[in-house]
Amino acid sequence: MLALLRDLRFSLRVLFKNPGFALAAILILALGIGANTAMFTVASALLLRPFPYHDPQQLVSVESKDKTAERGGTLLRYELLRDRSQSFQSVAAWTNDTFDLTGHGEPMQVPVARVSPSFFPMLGVRPQLGRVFSDAEGRPEGEHVVMLSDALWRSRFGGDPNIVGRTVTLDTAPHTVVGILPADAQFPFIGQADVWTPRYFELTLMTPQRLRSGVGYLSFLARLRSGTTVAQAQSELAVLNEQYRQQNPTAPDADPAVMMMASPLRDLVVANVRGRILMLSAAVAVVLLIACANVASLLLSRALSRRREIAVRTAMGASRGVIVRQLLTESILLALFAGVLGVGLGWAATRAMATLSASQLPQGMPITMDLRVLLFAVGVSLLTGAGFGIFPALQLARADLNTTLREEGLSASAGRERARVRSLLVVGQVALSLLLLIGAGLLLRSFARLLRVDPGFDAHSVLTMNVSLPTVKYAKPEQQIAFFDEVLRRVSALPGVRSAAISAALPLSSKRITPMLPQGQAEVPLAQRPFLDIEAVSPQWFDTMRVPLRGGRWFIAADDAQAPKVIVVNETFARRFWPGENPLGKRVIIGRATVGAEVVGVAGDVKNQGLAEETQAQVYVPFPQLPWGNMNLLVRTDVPPQGMASAVQKQIAAVDADQPVTSIQTVDELMDSSRSQPHFTMMLLAAFSVGAFALAIIGIYGVLAYSVAQRRHEMAIRLALGAERGDILRLVVGQGLWLSVVGIGIGLLAAILMTRLMSDMLYDVSARDLMTFILAPVIFLGVALLASYVPARRATKLNPVEALRQS
Structure with missing residues (x-):
């Protein structure tokens, strides 16, 4: 214990005597530890923390599923x-x-x-x-x-x-x-x-x-x-x-x-986010590895200035074990300081993530730091300190005592070994950071494609709100129809309103399915018929949402409850069940009906289950023929839509003063919500990859700056013997580019193997997208060239006479 306290006191003195180095190392490590702490906080809350129930490990969900979806x-x-x-x-x-x-x-x-x-x-x-x-x-x-x-x-x-x-x-x-x-x-x-x-x-x-x-x-x-x-x-x-x-x-x-499937309760809760959490956790682990490599490189740079100190201590009787222990204590102390700062950064990042991603994470699972997270941060800090400190400590402890004390030759072999290790560390940083950069690039390309998706309707200037009628008060279909007819009449007459309509589901969120039997399909039992999307809409819905008519007609006022059953199908429905045929006039048996509804129109495809989801076959039914008390009001306006919310609510209250209205938002906001999860994941991975990229570039610069400092004598001799300064520039830049090219090659191989795991997170982009795999290395190589040029330029300004005199 006394030896440990002595090592701690000595380590603190060493770090305080070198505040620049200590601060740089602590900041670099704190970023890596903070990112890992933040992601572990999220992972712990969602994937590890037991549910607050009696014996939660015994709880399972039982779902009815077929080959396509949960039923x-x-x-x-x-x-x-x-x-x-x-x-x-x-x-x-x-x-x-x-x-x-x-x-x-x-x-x-x-x-x-x-x-x-x-x-x-x-x-x-x-x-x-x-x-x-x-x-x-x-x-x-x-x-x-x-x-x-x-x-x-x-x-x-x-x-x-x-x-x-x-x-x-x-x-x-x-x-x-x-x-x-x-x-x-x-x-x-x-x-x-x-x-x-x-x-x-x-x-x-x-x-x-x-x-x-x-x-x-x-x-x-x-x-x-x-x-x-x-x-x-x-x-x-x-x-x-x-x-x-x-x-x-x-x-x-x-x-x-249709089968009943049992699975642990946690699978039901986190099924949609587990893959993204694991991917981001792997990304922050890579960032920490790069940070460790960076600090290890800094320690190797300091090794030269501490060779004489270590040699003197060895000469005075300190064993190699004592030397290694002391140097590792310094490294671990650095990591612990970084861990304290990293926990603070992780806490702030966790709060930001919990706020920004509230709609993407399961509700009712607080994302908070607990003892498990703090123990994780301590463990990561200790492992980090040992990880980046072990090799520099062993190398210094192996230094030759006599050579170091005589300062003869500046231990050329040890210098070459340190240079090789630093170069390997840089190659590793480049490879890992390129892997993250390609991953972020794929998500960026995917999100860009998602932004260009045509939803099949015009989302601008449309206000939506939900109206759910109480069953007791509006038990009869006639009452429901009368309520919404009056609401639409009043809202349509408001100044600034171009049109108004109702629909059972909002755009991008259709979830109501029912078994159907399209004309021409084999007669099969109800349970074996295809379950397809069905949507009850008012006649004005197509005009309000500006859905294109591909054939036939829209619904009209005469398509009421007493009229013959009619439907409008989308293009996907027509192609799936009547390829190459005219769908108009054909019939579809819906649910348990005995008579089919006639197809009177064909609508353009609408993204009915999300922007990134494949368009499904859809049937539209006139609201009076399929009345429903829980409807969404959609209002297209000539003015900013949110400004119309109060006026629309007043018209609903005029029809029924006790009727509440919820979920007031615009269709543009619905579009943003549909893209929010891939956007958030992309932004996080982009932030991690930029951080890793910056650390790798700093690593390249550090290695070349160190190399120039170590090779001053050699470069002075070259210049004295007639070498051009351009030759020196090419020598240094070539070293930087060589390290970058080797790292990029390894990173590309790793990306080819690893990015296929991201396939489920990409939209309309291959996990081996050629443009991403070309642009990312080119960008990296360009920035690495700039990072190499700065120390190379400094080397060309070397005064050979002065450098040889100092040597």
């Missing part, structure tokens, strides 16, 4: 799992919904989670006030009860503890509050929910009969029995799935291709 669970599947599964200790069902909350202030729409009574006991979540739901309340004849989130309880009801036992009005019906959830309750697999109800067997705007007919609207959560594995549960699910098909042969999800 949603049905009531019948839930009852099968709940009553017959032997692998699960308990099973819960949940789905999202909305309620209109009235009374206690202005009307507002609140996000709702419908959960089975088993949900909270399974997770081990207890309310801070009141109780959870009883089994009786989870039946159709049960009382209407709710639990409130802490946020809604405080914001809407002032945190009044007496609210438990009272009633609140939701969708015009009284509901008794039985509990308040804790403030730190987290349900990232559900998302935001302020009201919780045990009536999972209901859904706004859906009749009980329709839900029991096989609508896939539920998600399932299950707890494995002790000793049961996910694989064992999956085997049982295959058996239960076959039983379901035999007992419900006409159900829409009785297709043999």
Whole structure:
């Protein structure tokens, strides 16, 4: 312990005597450690931190999937799992919904989670006030009860503890509050929910009969029995799935291709972000390696000035082990100082990432530093200090005592060895930084392609907002149609409004699918028909969104509930089912209908599921023929659209003063949101690659500057013997270019092998995009040439007489 304290005191004195070197090394390392700490904070929160539930490792999600997508669970599947599964200790069902909350202030729409009574006991979540739901309340004849989130309880009801036992009005019906959830309750697999109800067997705007007919609207959560594995549960699910098909042969999800799949709960939460987190974590690890190589290069540069000091200490009896320990203590102390600064930088970067990427990360999983993150930062700092310090320490400890003390020949062999090591470090930096640069270039090219995607509509000057009608108040389709007709009439008459329309889904977010049988296709059971996008729109929707008409006509006012069923299909639908034929006049059987709807028009393709997603076959239905209480209002304006929001809301309130409006935004903002995740990933990787690129260029400059300093005697002799200064310039620049070319070659090979892992993150760009693989090295080589020129220029100004005299 005394020896360690002595080494620490001596190391501190050494570092304080060389503040320039210490500060440079600390800053370089702090950037690398800070970036790694920030990314580990995100990775820890999303991938490692246990969920705050009882035995979270035993929780699994059960999804119904076919070959193409998740289909949603049905009531019948839930009852099968709940009553017959032997692998699960308990099973819960949940789905999202909305309620209109009235009374206690202005009307507002609140996000709702419908959960089975088993949900909270399974997770081990207890309310801070009141109780959870009883089994009786989870039946159709049960009382209407709710639990409130802490946020809604405080914001809407002032945190009044007496609210438990009272009633609140939701969708015009009284509901008794039985509990308040804790403030730190987290349900990232559900998302935001302020009201919780045990009536999972209901859904706004859906009749009980329709839900029991096989609508896939539920998600399932299950707890494995002790000793049961996910694989064992999956085997049982295959058996239960076959039983379901035999007992419900006409159900829409009785297709043999639909399977129930069990997976750890975390997979459900982080499936969309895991790949990006791992890629960015690898990128920051590369940045730290480059930072370590840079600091190791600095230590090798300092080695020359410390050779005599080490030789004297050796002559006085210090063993090589003591010398190595002392030098490693200095390196680790440097890394620990950098670690302290890096934790601060990581904290700031984490807060920035959590704010900027809030919409891309799972909700309800706070991205905060904890003990695991701090231990990681300490561990990385210690490993970093040992990593970049070990070779310079060993090299100094091996220095020849007699040669060093006599200062004869300046230990040419040791100098050449240090030069080789520094050159290898630079080659490694160039290779790693080029790998990151190519990765960032691919994402940049992909994002540029995404910006140029034609969505199939005009996104400018369109305001959107959601209107969800309460089922009790607007139970009949005629009431829903009358409400929206009046809203459209009023809004269309506003000054500055060019047109107004409604649609069941917003652009880029169509998720409503139903089985269809286009004319000419083989007659198959309902479950085996293709599930295709269906969209209810008002006749003005196509004009409002400026979707091109490719043939036929749009909907008209006469296409009402009493008129023959008509549809408009998109070009993809027509090409898929009637290639080379005229689709007009053909029919499509939708859902359980017995008579097909007639195709009266063909619309241009619209990106209905996201800008980066392939356009799917789409069917548009007149709103009066497929009325729906949860609709989106779209208003095209001649003025800035956000400025019209208040006027539009007033017209809705004039129709129904208790009707709330939510999700007010423009279609341009929807477009930006669709691009936000690839944009954020691109910006982060670009920042890391620029940092790595800068460190590599500094490394090239440092090696050449050191080389010029070490070879002053040689260059002076060359000049004295008649060498041209241009020869010296070419000598130094050639050394820099050689290091760069070797590093670029290695980096290109690594990029060819590694970038294929990014394929899923790229849009319309190959993982081996030729332009990126050419431009990145060319840019790197150009900047490396400039970095080589500066020390080379200094070498050409060398005075040979003065240099030889000093030697």
